[in-house]
Amino acid sequence: MNHYDVVVIGCGAGGYNTAIRASQLGLSVACVERASNIGGTGMRTGCIPSRLLLHTSEIYDLANKGKNAALGIGCAPTLDLTQMMAYKASTVEKMSNSIHKLLRKQGVTLIHGDALLAAAGQVIVRKTGGVQQTLSGTALVIATGSVPIPLPFAAFDHMRILDSADALSLGKVPRHLAIIGAGAVGVELGSIWQRLGSRITLIERCDRICHWLDRDVTATLERSLRQRGIDIRVSSDVVGLDKHSDSVSVQLRAAASGKITHIDADRVLVAIGRRPSTAGMNLASVGMQTGYKSTLSQQGPATPVTSMTNGSGIWVIGDAGPGPMLMSKAEEEAIACAERIAGLPGFVSYPSIPYVLHTSPEVAMIGRTEDELRGTGAAYRVGYYPLAANPRAAICGTSEGFVKLLVDADTNLIAGAHLIGPGAADLISQVAIAMEASMICEDFARICHPYPVWSEALRQAAMAAGGWMMHVAI
Ligand SMILES: Cc1cc2nc3c(=O)[nH]c(=O)nc-3n(C[C@H](O)[C@H](O)[C@H](O)COP(=O)(O)OP(=O)(O)OC[C@H]3O[C@@H](n4cnc5c(N)ncnc54)[C@H](O)[C@@H]3O)c2cc1C
Ligand SMILES: NC(=O)c1ccc[n+]([C@@H]2O[C@H](COP(=O)([O-])OP(=O)(O)OC[C@H]3O[C@@H](n4cnc5c(N)ncnc54)[C@H](O)[C@@H]3O)[C@@H](O)[C@H]2O)c1
Numbered sequence: 001m002n003h004y005d006v007v008v009i010g011c012g013a014g015g016y017n018t019a020i021r022a023s024q025l026g027l028s029v030a031c032v033e034r035a036s037n038i039g040g041t042g043m044r045t046g047c048i049p050s051r052l053l054l055h056t057s058e059i060y061d062l063a064n065k066g067k068n069a070a071l072g073i074g075c076a077p078t079l080d081l082t083q084m085m086a087y088k089a090s091t092v093e094k095m096s097n098s099i100h101k102l103l104r105k106q107g108v109t110l111i112h113g114d115a116l117l118a119a120a121g122q123v124i125v126r127k128t129g130g131v132q133q134t135l136s137g138t139a140l141v142i143a144t145g146s147v148p149i150p151l152p153f154a155a156f157d158h159m160r161i162l163d164s165a166d167a168l169s170l171g172k173v174p175r176h177l178a179i180i181g182a183g184a185v186g187v188e189l190g191s192i193w194q195r196l197g198s199r200i201t202l203i204e205r206c207d208r209i210c211h212w213l214d215r216d217v218t219a220t221l222e223r224s225l226r227q228r229g230i231d232i233r234v235s236s237d238v239v240g241l242d243k244h245s246d247s248v249s250v251q252l253r254a255a256a257s258g259k260i261t262h263i264d265a266d267r268v269l270v271a272i273g274r275r276p277s278t279a280g281m282n283l284a285s286v287g288m289q290t291g292y293k294s295t296l297s298q299q300g301p302a303t304p305v306t307s308m309t310n311g312s313g314i315w316v317i318g319d320a321g322p323g324p325m326l327m328s329k330a331e332e333e334a335i336a337c338a339e340r341i342a343g344l345p346g347f348v349s350y351p352s353i354p355y356v357l358h359t360s361p362e363v364a365m366i367g368r369t370e371d372e373l374r375g376t377g378a379a380y381r382v383g384y385y386p387l388a389a390n391p392r393a394a395i396c397g398t399s400e401g402f403v404k405l406l407v408d409a410d411t412n413l414i415a416g417a418h419l420i421g422p423g424a425a426d427l428i429s430q431v432a433i434a435m436e437a438s439m440i441c442e443d444f445a446r447i448c449h450p451y452p453v454w455s456e457a458l459r460q461a462a463m464a465a466g467g468w469m470m471h472v473a474i
């Protein structure tokens with residue numbers, strides 16, 4: 001039996017980052033992956049494919065809608081979906097190969113197979129052809145990610161009832177795609193197929209889309225998606241699906257009236273969330289239950305919970321553990337976990353993990369929403385700056401979006417930031433740095449920004465929170 005300091009199960013963002021960091025710290029590492037190519041959901045079927053298709057579909061949409069005509073540029077694009085998908089596949093393969101190289105360079109042993117726990121510190125790997133290998137590790141890291149949740153009354157058939165991976169690999173633009181769940185997957189993948197020509201109906205059981213975002217952001221995003229032609233049905237629960245030979249009938253129940261209506265679509269994307277992927281891993285053998293808590297606590301430093309591991313040092317990170325399901329969170333936990341295993345004080349700053357939606361307009365948030373602050377009774381100030389006042393926005397011919405900073409009235413520290421508009425996904429890192437550095441809002445407002453750029457909007461919002469916004473008449 002081969003022994004390693006660390007055995008990592010799963011080679012997605014959580015797994016490969018743990019392996020790289022642990023190896024940098026001088027530990028021997030084996031990483032087990034069941035899929036033929038590495039990179040996990042984020043690289044193979046989630047973040048990268050969706051971001052890539054959001055990019056390509058936006059280029060097509062801009063050209064197709066004649067939006068460049070006002071700039072004096074005329075074009076009539078054609079869509080070659082097969083080529084677009086081939087470009088996606090080759091990019092994913094290149095990125096997966098580069099992680100492979102990184103692991104090899106770090107001396108990480110990569111083993112392909114299906115891993116399950118045999119006992120504390122022991123992992124069985126089932127390989128193709130019935131071959132089985134047993135590994136032992138001083139520390140075991142479960143980084144097995146998550147799987148999409150199906151509707152309770154209709155399994156994924158991957159033809160008409162799709163999960164997100166199916167919906168990122170379609171060979172034909174659907175005529176009408178009904179999407180159940182207006183969360184991250186729903187709004188991003190709905191945007192892709194709307195731009196490529198599908199009619200989209202987005203169905204959400206809550207009274208607004210992406211209900212964890214700041215209300216002002218949701219209102220702007222919802223308005224923008226509707227203007228682009230997406231039919232949004234909120235406060236609607238899907239209570240049944242009937243499959244026909246060439247369509248699916250979706251039954252909706254309105255929350256207020258209880259009235260049942262039907263929508264006929266040629267495909268249905270079920271995007272109602274994901275759950276940890278731990279089925280068949282024999283977690284009970286080490287005293288762990290499905291739905292267990294992560295060894296990394298939500299708000300503080302990572303500490304192994306020995307009662308869940310029989311004292312054997314099992315770590316659970318990324319989507320397999322609790323908390324937001326994000327590449328960035330998986331990477332943070334991976335670094336902290338590897339450093340803890342190596343005896344260093346690894347730490348995850350959960351309140352400073354930004355969240356981004358790659359829609360158009362882009363959305364980004366960090367920290368508390370206004371509803372949350374109101375709920376705590378804390379005194380706060382709002383610094384609001386509309387992008388319509390931003391010189392870069394004028395150049396680009398857009399006025400949609402804003403920056404909203406929430407500032408603690410007692411400490412002047414930034415408690416939350418909510419951005420919607422071009423560049424939001426990149427701008428949010430400035431706020432993350434300010435929050436991590438405990439920078440007061442006044443200092444933030446006094447940092448010189450280049451001109452004319454989107455990030456001036458952040459500075460103006462910080463000025464607004466201090467009552468001296470200069471470029472909008474108050
Ligand atoms: C459509 C979509 C878009 C997304 N976009 C973004 C985004 O823009 N930004 C962002 O931050 N996040 C995004 N996410 C979320 C992000 O992909 C996940 O949070 C991230 O992949 C989690 O990393 P992980 O390592 O925990 O799990 P994963 O990336 O899922 O990796 C887990 C790996 O473990 C392997 N595995 C599972 N069980 C076993 C086993 N028993 N033995 C061996 N191997 C096993 C799996 O094959 C997989 O490769 C998106 C998700 C989806 C679905
Ligand atoms: N840009 C990103 O960072 C990004 C992109 C895609 C996915 N992800 C991650 O992947 C995970 C899964 O995404 P997701 O969109 O599937 O889940 P989600 O949790 O983001 O959204 C699911 C939505 O479905 C709704 N819903 C649940 N049951 C329903 C029902 N029966 N009828 C109608 N609506 C229903 C919920 O109210 C919620 O709004 C998320 O945790 C997300 O963080 C992140």
